[in-house]
Amino acid sequence: MALKRKDLLTIRDLPGEEITLILDTAESMKEIASRDIKKVPALRGKTIINLFYETSTRTRTSFEIAGKWLSADVINISTSAASVAKGESLLDTGRTLQAMHPDVVVIRHAAAGAPQILADAMSASIINAGDGAHEHPTQALLDLFTIRERFGRLSGLKAAIVGDIAHSRVARSNLHGMRKVGMEVRLCGPATLLPRHVESLGAAATTKMDEAIRDVDIIMMLRIQQERMGSGLLPSLREYSRLFGLTVERLKRAKEGVLIMHPGPMNRGVEIAPEVADGPYSIILDQVTNGVAVRMALLFLLTGGQPAAARAAAA
Numbered sequence: 001m002a003l004k005r006k007d008l009l010t011i012r013d014l015p016g017e018e019i020t021l022i023l024d025t026a027e028s029m030k031e032i033a034s035r036d037i038k039k040v041p042a043l044r045g046k047t048i049i050n051l052f053y054e055t056s057t058r059t060r061t062s063f064e065i066a067g068k069w070l071s072a073d074v075i076n077i078s079t080s081a082a083s084v085a086k087g088e089s090l091l092d093t094g095r096t097l098q099a100m101h102p103d104v105v106v107i108r109h110a111a112a113g114a115p116q117i118l119a120d121a122m123s124a125s126i127i128n129a130g131d132g133a134h135e136h137p138t139q140a141l142l143d144l145f146t147i148r149e150r151f152g153r154l155s156g157l158k159a160a161i162v163g164d165i166a167h168s169r170v171a172r173s174n175l176h177g178m179r180k181v182g183m184e185v186r187l188c189g190p191a192t193l194l195p196r197h198v199e200s201l202g203a204a205a206t207t208k209m210d211e212a213i214r215d216v217d218i219i220m221m222l223r224i225q226q227e228r229m230g231s232g233l234l235p236s237l238r239e240y241s242r243l244f245g246l247t248v249e250r251l252k253r254a255k256e257g258v259l260i261m262h263p264g265p266m267n268r269g270v271e272i273a274p275e276v277a278d279g280p281y282s283i284i285l286d287q288v289t290n291g292v293a294v295r296m297a298l299l300f301l302l303t304g305g306q307p308a309a310a311r312a313a314a315a
């Protein structure tokens with residue numbers, strides 16, 4: 001089977017078998033990172049544009065590395081230096097870029113739905129690299145890849161996602177992705193940072209951290225999204241940290257061997273103690289490493305790469 005889509009806009013619309021296809025393809029791609037010469041010709045002649053309207057370290061860099069290791073031409077547009085700074089609309093930017101015939105545009109934007117606008121206007125494949133508080137599908141894919149790599153399976157595992165759920169596109173994409181592959185999800189945060197109608201999302205929700213982390217296989221900690229949050233939702237960061245921060249002491253109440261994840265960027269000492277972030281259960285840097293392999297797989301498949309050829313393409 002192949003990917004049955006031009007774009008990757010959400011994980012909510014991605015069937016479970018396509019998730020598995022991307023993760024399996026990423027396994028073939030991962031080995032390239034360990035080579036002296038990290039370059040295969042799979043995307044030679046293809047053009048990828050990174051169009052980031054919001055800051056990013058991990059996502060933008062890993063898409064650039066992924067494209068370059070596959071021999072694509074990768075162009076990074078800094079929106080502060082582009083015509084958007086002169087008032088150009090997103091639609092006009094999309095049409096302008098399309099006139100230069102890119103194969104893939106990777107977009108991050110503060111507005112939910114911005115990638116859909118480009119997908120409707122462009123024949124290039126559009127990848128959502130995070131749109132407002134809506135979705136961050138490639139983050140969820142790399143998280144699933146990292147979990148599967150550690151446990152050898154996904155179905156039947158339990159995860160707690162803790163923090164600012166209401167404003168988190170990572171939480172939303174992971175919730176959809178984890179449920180599609182048969183995982184159980186618990187959401188935890190202050191009542192003001194849980195989405196309205198949280199029970200309709202298909203996950204248990206609690207405001208009690210100890211209850212959330214009991215017996216789970218994975219704890220995924222999230223940052224407080226101060227840039228998307230109105231005032232008055234939290235009494236203080238110190239209070240938040242006391243009730244919802246993952247400390248060594250709190251971790252003792254979790255299952256032996258529980259894995260700790262964080263999409264980054266982390267606020268050490270707020271949602272996660274430095275000793276936990278750097279401790280033996282943390283797989284936070286594995287998530288970063290795997291982001292390159294997963295994005296390579298996605299670029300390969302969206303540009304017409306056949307799954308059966310992935311191993312040969314990486315050879």
Ligand code: CP
Nearest residue numbers: 056057058059263264
């Ligand atoms: N996880 C994530 O999206 O990180 P960046 O904002 O650094 O891309």
